[in-house]
Amino acid sequence: MSRNSQLFERALQTIPGGVNSPVRAFRSVGGSPRFIERAQGPYMWDAEGTRYIDYVGSWGPAILGHAHPEVIRAVQEAAVNGLSFGAPTEAEIEIAEAIVARIPSIEKVRLVSSGTEATMTAIRLARGATGRTKIVKFEGCYHGHADSLLVKAGSGMLTFGNPTSAGVPAEFIQHTMVLDYNRLEAAEAAFKQYGSEIACVIIEPIAGNMNLVKPLPGFLQGLRDLCTQYGALLIFDEVMTGFRVGPQGVQGLTGVTPDLTTLAKVIGGGMPVGAFGGRADIMEHIAPIGNVYQAGTLSGNPVAVAAGLVTLKLLSEPGFYERLGEQTRKLAEGLAERARAAGVAVCSDHVGGMFGLYFSEAVPHTFDEVSLANVERFKRFFHAMLIKGIYFAPSAFEAGFVSAAHDDATIQTTLDAAEEVFASLK
Numbered sequence: 376m377s378r379n380s381q382l383f384e385r386a387l388q389t390i391p392g393g394v395n396s397p398v399r400a401f402r403s404v405g406g407s408p409r410f411i412e413r414a415q416g417p418y419m420w421d422a423e424g425t426r427y428i429d430y431v432g433s434w435g436p437a438i439l440g441h442a443h444p445e446v447i448r449a450v451q452e453a454a455v456n457g458l459s460f461g462a463p464t465e466a467e468i469e470i471a472e473a474i475v476a477r478i479p480s481i482e483k484v485r486l487v488s489s490g491t492e493a494t495m496t497a498i499r500l501a502r503g504a505t506g507r508t509k510i511v512k513f514e515g516c517y518h519g520h521a522d523s524l525l526v527k528a529g530s531g532m533l534t535f536g537n538p539t540s541a542g543v544p545a546e547f548i549q550h551t552m553v554l555d556y557n558r559l560e561a562a563e564a565a566f567k568q569y570g571s572e573i574a575c576v577i578i579e580p581i582a583g584n585m586n587l588v589k590p591l592p593g594f595l596q597g598l599r600d601l602c603t604q605y606g607a608l609l610i611f612d613e614v615m616t617g618f619r620v621g622p623q624g625v626q627g628l629t630g631v632t633p634d635l636t637t638l639a640k641v642i643g644g645g646m647p648v649g650a651f652g653g654r655a656d657i658m659e660h661i662a663p664i665g666n667v668y669q670a671g672t673l674s675g676n677p678v679a680v681a682a683g684l685v686t687l688k689l690l691s692e693p694g695f696y697e698r699l700g701e702q703t704r705k706l707a708e709g710l711a712e713r714a715r716a717a718g719v720a721v722c723s724d725h726v727g728g729m730f731g732l733y734f735s736e737a738v739p740h741t742f743d744e745v746s747l748a749n750v751e752r753f754k755r756f757f758h759a760m761l762i763k764g765i766y767f768a769p770s771a772f773e774a775g776f777v778s779a780a781h782d783d784a785t786i787q788t789t790l791d792a793a794e795e796v797f798a799s800l801k
């Protein structure tokens with residue numbers, strides 16, 4: 376048995392499913408997950424010493440490449456001064472100032488330790504600040520695993536949803552409406568019927584949890600207008616897209632301004648950091664000055680904040696996003712070209728350091744279109760690429776990530792491998 380398989384067998388004895396987060400288990404592609412020993416730049420090495428070019432990047436955070444020397448140094452320097460104090464630090468002010476300086480819609484920001492905490496609290500805050508109960512989310516968007524967000528659409532357009540997890544009572548999600556992404560008419564109808572009860576609309580302004588799905592022109596602005604008209608808050612969940620698609624997230628690319636924004640992933644540089652922020656008048660509803668409660672023993676952890684701060688600093692270097700976007704474009708367009716040449720129905724899209732690879736005829740714009748992907752063909756692609764040392768997300772429905780460490784040679788190696796693999800898929 377291979378060492379990865381041995382470790383997986385051993386993990387299964389003490390960890391449910393052998394993993395600490397479900398998609399790591401390879402259940403949708405089959406086989407044993409690779410147990411990673413170390414990572415550097417665009418590469419990861421597994422427990423058998425096999426090297427992979429990594430396009431998962433820890434599911435988003437590794438935008439500088441793995442183990443960037445300046446990030447590692449910042450973590451080491453912070454660690455020797457103590458790991459956690461439960462009292463404020465100057466570094467927390469610095470990262471708050473760095474976020475506020477970069478994202479104009481964020482006037483005040485609170486740090487937490489994960490994206491789930493950020494979105495869960497942003498919703499509580501929206502409800503507390505508006506005094507309303509109902510929330511709107513979109514099918515295919517993931518906002519972490521808080522109870523009220525683990526919902527899929529019900530049968531009718533305006534019915535409230537059904538839980539996607541056991542253990543979530545129907546009562547906990549009865550105030551969550553689930554609408555179709557990129558169908559503004561559905562949001563208009565929802566507001567027409569329930570407008571005065573809707574506290575907030577939460578959305579991934581570019582969706583990265585149903586592969587990569589971009590908003591159609593006018594969709595985000597339409598949501599902005601509806602929220603403004605009906606007095607609801609617009610929450611952009613930029614946990615994935617924040618500092619990933621550009622220096623100001625999707626709001627910087629589209630010019631659509633949310634009331635609240637959630638961040639995580641990149642802002643921790645690989646350490647556990649999340650944040651929610653926005654208009655000062657809304658943020659002042661949070662304890663200790665307001666009556667919306669939120670807290671965290673490790674919130675603003677000094678070692679995590681040190682990694683985040685130096686990451687944000689390095690992202691601000693001139694030309695960073697132009698270069699990252701160019702490398703991502705070469706990869707995404709190159710993959711689609713290789714597939715076309717082999718006569719395999721695969722297309723791609725990209726934005727900043729994110730890409731979508733779709734095993735279907737056309738770039739999708741809705742959850743239903745995303746669902747058309749040829750999952751069987753993707754599985755074969757995934758395993759064939761893995762054998763060639765290229766690590767894509769182990770699911771046909773995840774976005775991919777490119778880092779600043781993915782140079783031309785790395786991308787060329789990937790495209791050469793893909794050319795052979797696509798030919799074998801025909």
Ligand SMILES: *Cc1c(COP(=O)(O)O)cnc(C)c1O
Nearest residue numbers: 489490491517518519612614615
């Ligand atoms: C990853 C993700 C989350 C959840 O963040 P965790 O840190 O895993 O809790 C929330 N929203 C979006 C858009 C994400 O991509």
